[in-house]
Amino acid sequence: MFLQNHWYAAALTEEIGSEPFGRTICGEAIVLFRTGTGALAALEDRCAHRHAPLSLGEVRDGVIECGYHGLRFDGSGRCVHIPGQGNIPPRAKVRAYPSVDRHGWVWVWIGDPAQADERAIPDFHWFGDPQWAGFQLYFHVDAAAQLFVDNLLDLSHVAFTHKASIGSAAAADAPVALDVTVHADRIEGRRALKDVDPGPFVAGWGDFKGNIDRTSTYVWRPPSHMQVQAEFEDATTRITVMVINPITPETETTAHFWMGWARDFCVGDTALTDKAREENTQVILEDLRIIEAQQRIMTARPDVDAVPINADKAVLAVHKELGRLFAAQDKERT
Numbered sequence: 553m554f555l556q557n558h559w560y561a562a563a564l565t566e567e568i569g570s571e572p573f574g575r576t577i578c579g580e581a582i583v584l585f586r587t588g589t590g591a592l593a594a595l596e597d598r599c600a601h602r603h604a605p606l607s608l609g610e611v612r613d614g615v616i617e618c619g620y621h622g623l624r625f626d627g628s629g630r631c632v633h634i635p636g637q638g639n640i641p642p643r644a645k646v647r648a649y650p651s652v653d654r655h656g657w658v659w660v661w662i663g664d665p666a667q668a669d670e671r672a673i674p675d676f677h678w679f680g681d682p683q684w685a686g687f688q689l690y691f692h693v694d695a696a697a698q699l700f701v702d703n704l705l706d707l708s709h710v711a712f713t714h715k716a717s718i719g720s721a722a723a724a725d726a727p728v729a730l731d732v733t734v735h736a737d738r739i740e741g742r743r744a745l746k747d748v749d750p751g752p753f754v755a756g757w758g759d760f761k762g763n764i765d766r767t768s769t770y771v772w773r774p775p776s777h778m779q780v781q782a783e784f785e786d787a788t789t790r791i792t793v794m795v796i797n798p799i800t801p802e803t804e805t806t807a808h809f810w811m812g813w814a815r816d817f818c819v820g821d822t823a824l825t826d827k828a829r830e831e832n833t834q835v836i837l838e839d840l841r842i843i844e845a846q847q848r849i850m851t852a853r854p855d856v857d858a859v860p861i862n863a864d865k866a867v868l869a870v871h872k873e874l875g876r877l878f879a880a881q882d883k884e885r886t
């Protein structure tokens with residue numbers, strides 16, 4: 553079950569060109585490509601003729617040609633060519649999805665196309681903004697998208713899961729101020745730690761010699777888009793990192809995850825960007841190790857309930873809001 557009538561990140565803008573790009577989103581197989589004008593197209597990845605995936609075909613003259621018997625479809629999903637046949641049956645068409653390039657990602661609307669509104673795409677403007685520097689990385693996840701959302705909503709895991717990278721075991725029991733605010737369109741949380749060890753990566757980014765204060769302000773927007781503003785400071789230095797994670801369900805138990813990372817310091821330092829890319833890859837692999845194992849256990853024993861603790865405040869607020877959104881969706885369908 554997936555939330556309909558939302559924009560989901562589907563790919564990085566740079567990944568979509570004149571080659572068909574197949575990706576499953578919310579259980580729907582989709583093929584992405586660019587038409588002759590460079591416009592994005594997102595179609596059902598299933599030929600109207602005999603159901604071959606169009607992503608195994610090729611893009612010719614701005615339309616996609618099925619790799620099986622050569623039917624061609626334009627960006628609207630209309631069949632425009634059948635080899636050796638003049639008439640095109642009206643049913644020879646495939647579903648088209650609204651799609652938009654924005655902030656370095658390709659966004660695809662899952663749900664009723666008539667309701668697609670580009671203003672609902674989250675404002676992840678840090679990528680391409682000259683005041684910020686960073687990167688966007690893709691990871692396939694063998695776990696439900698929500699497990700990664702939950703991971704980012706409960707940053708108490710940082711001191712444990714990431715003690716070799718962005719966290720520090722010494723900060724594990726530090727007193728934490730944790731605020732969670734529910735807004736109409738998002739849930740925001742703020743987590744502040746005072747006078748803690750920065751951990752090896754953060755110490756390097758800010759050239760911190762001793763303890764720091766760290767404040768994380770995180771925002772969840774439905775269906776599963778995460779944004780964390782991480783501020784690290786000591787008496788002389790203050791640095792900010794924006795961690796942007798669109799998370800897209802592939803199936804009920806697999807997902808697409810992007811690590812968007814942008815910083816407001818040493819913006820022209822490309823070596824630092826390369827180093828941070830490597831470091832953040834390690835951070836995400838640390839998360840994946842836990843989350844994918846967690847999914848395997850949950851798949852084996854789906855009947856066992858979780859036991860909430862205080863650190864789950866934001867997780868519980870988001871689960872409650874998701875419950876409300878799914879109930880509203882079910883009601884609309886019946």
Ligand code: FES
Pocket residue numbers: 599600601602603604618619620621622623
């Ligand atoms: S299955 Fe696509 S052309 Fe036959």
Ligand SMILES: [Fe+2]
Pocket residue numbers: 703709710713714835839
């Ligand atoms: Fe993590």
